[in-house]
Amino acid sequence: xxxxxxxxxxxxxLAVFVLGHVWRWRKDQFGWTTHTSxxxxxxxLRWGSPLFHLGAFGVIAGHAMGLLVPASLTSALxxxxxxxxxxxxWGGTITGVMLVVGLVLLIARRFVKGRVRRTTTTMxxxxxxxxxxxxxxxxxxxxxxxxxxxxxxxxETIAVWFRSVFWFSPQSHLMIEAPLVYQLxxxxxxxxxxxxxxxxxxxxxxAPLAYLWRPYVVYRARRGAPPxxxxxxxxxxxxxxxxxxxxx
Numbered sequence: 001x002x003x004x005x006x007x008x009x010x011x012x013x014l015a016v017f018v019l020g021h022v023w024r025w026r027k028d029q030f031g032w033t034t035h036t037s038x039x040x041x042x043x044x045l046r047w048g049s050p051l052f053h054l055g056a057f058g059v060i061a062g063h064a065m066g067l068l069v070p071a072s073l074t075s076a077l078x079x080x081x082x083x084x085x086x087x088x089x090w091g092g093t094i095t096g097v098m099l100v101v102g103l104v105l106l107i108a109r110r111f112v113k114g115r116v117r118r119t120t121t122t123m124x125x126x127x128x129x130x131x132x133x134x135x136x137x138x139x140x141x142x143x144x145x146x147x148x149x150x151x152x153x154x155x156e157t158i159a160v161w162f163r164s165v166f167w168f169s170p171q172s173h174l175m176i177e178a179p180l181v182y183q184l185x186x187x188x189x190x191x192x193x194x195x196x197x198x199x200x201x202x203x204x205x206x207a208p209l210a211y212l213w214r215p216y217v218v219y220r221a222r223r224g225a226p227p228x229x230x231x232x233x234x235x236x237x238x239x240x241x242x243x244x245x246x247x248x
Contacts, residue, residue, distance in 0.1 A: 005187060006172035010165050013190035020197025021205070034203040037116050037125075044109040052102025058095025059138070062088060071155045085151070092142040100135055107132070127199045131190055137185040145179065152179055158186060190220045 024032065038045055066088055074084055107128050110120050145152050161174040175183060196202070 002172050002176055006161065006175045007170045009187060010170070010190045013194040016198065017193040017196060020194070021202065024197050024202055032202050032206060033200070035119070035121075035200050037119055040115040040119065041109060041113045043106055044113070048102050048105030048109060050102070051098050052106055055095045055097070055099030055102055055223055058091065059099055062092045064093065066155065067159045070159070070163075071083055085146075089142060089146045092138075093147060096135070096139050096142055103128075103131060103135060123199055127195070127201070130188075130195055134185070134192055135190060137181055141179075141181045145181065152182065154182060155179070155215075158182055162186070 014188045034148055046192070071081070075081075078221075110124070157174045157178055161171050164174075175186065178186075
């Protein structure tokens, strides 16, 4: 069971993550979008979207620092463990609260506003449930265990196991004694990666980076401009025929 949970499942989820994106790009390029509903409702979205995205960026950065940066490196850089722990806990709590508030607003918007609810797909509902589960588990581990509880040094077990998966030498024994909330959060993270290619989250890989260096688009107001004349259909048709004859 340990081998299946901490070795087979992670690699299966990573395979689905990679192959699922390839399949999605080849079969559903027109669906590779955020499916934005801003035109249907913008007041709640104006608050929920920035809070959710800023919180998500902070949480992802915190996970990257905690899972990918070994404790030996921070010690070699002269960063005390107490400072690292305080930064990780309080930074994770603040960004986690932002993420929770933003997610609650986005979910409420989806199911309270009728126009937005009618555009919500089944996969959107699955995505929101998965996000809510991941956020609840993550906040329980950060606030419940590390901030209010006795704490748990995940850098010596979970982080080492996580890196070993990508080095193709998984050390599954490190996860056996980890607290249950950390185990659920870890395996839930890989399952979430397997779900990713089939949701609107694929738009993350289509960030419009070209906007950083492309020329500005200048918009001019039409105030004071003469009204555009509306021609009868017969006149428009005759002009089009005359233009085609002139080109011929």
